[in-house]
Amino acid sequence: MVKNITIFTTTTCAYCPMVKKYLGAKGFTYDEVNLDEHPERQQEALALSGALTVPVTVVTKQDDSREVVVGYNLAKLAPAVA
């Protein structure tokens, strides 16, 4: 079970709205961290994903375990929120 979801995005990223649209269609709410507005959180996104890219979706489960999905990757995102 999903406890909460955080998506790291930028304003110009085309893949970020796709992730938000997918999660919205599945009925999930999420917190969004726009790195253009919060550049101080870039290192946090990098540490979580190991990649200098967005979107980065962090799915925290009820047992506080976390799954991190880099990019618009439904093959990983769908099971992460299942």
Added chain:
Amino acid sequence: MAETTIPKHDVIIIGAGPAALSAAIYTTREDIDTLLFERGVPGGLAAITDWVDNYPGFPKGLAGLELAGNLQAQAERFGAVIEFGEVLKIHDEGELKRLETTSGDYHARAVLIATGSDYKKIGVPGEVDYYARGVHYCATCDGAFYRDKRLVVVGGGNSAIQEAMFLTRFASHIDLLVRSTIKASDVLQKELQKHVDAGKITVHLGTTTDEIVGEDGAVRRVRGTQAGKPVEFETDGVFVFVGLKPNSEFLDGSGIELDHIHLVSSDENLQTNMAGVFVAGDIRSGATMQIASAAGEGATAALKIREYLEGMPHPVQN
């Protein structure tokens, strides 16, 4: 044994870029049952292009993401459905084409191939090793990670110049490595000169990119060759825009004819050598690789598909 029913559509469009969405606007507006398959993001390369200045009807230009969103919204307004998945194979079964996809098999009376292109890789050491950790192909996605950093941009075409200029909003300085000469449009070259004059971009013509070198998990420099001599550029990241690679691998073995650079061949009606299978946009042999052209070809293909369907004996029965 129970017969498995394969979903059928009048038209299946492979891709959801400008050509595909323009075709879908035309087909769905005429109540032609249309399904699109997209493996990435609607809008394709246009969606990840920072700014589009030459699409007719937008005198001030608009963001590629906005143009992609507008095209998608217009197609969906008339009933276009986008399935997020990948078409793996096309089989010619006469009046119907069978498409193997990641969501199972589908039948279509007509198919439009509008899969476009992706950015090419350079193919040098370090490029794969540092993918998304210092080597990038999408400035609008990843540029924000390079605030006040040095960057190298590789390429000399429209995309390289456009994206290098976009990246100046983040980077402290950009070295633009151009293998031969700049091929971008005059308008873009004039814009580029402003960034050169401002000291934000340095252009290195006749410079090959030979290796991307990192240390401690991060990109540190690019090694190249200029006038036969080795050169090095200190950098925190590399953005690559060295041309386009057609998304046509899935057509291998289908019988659909490709040209020598793997673009799809077609006749004057945009129909391939497989009856009922049409092609439009950047994936078509002879395409001009312009968003406006792709949109126009999408509309043309839709009209030709309608003519083709009108000549067929049976409407789709699901």
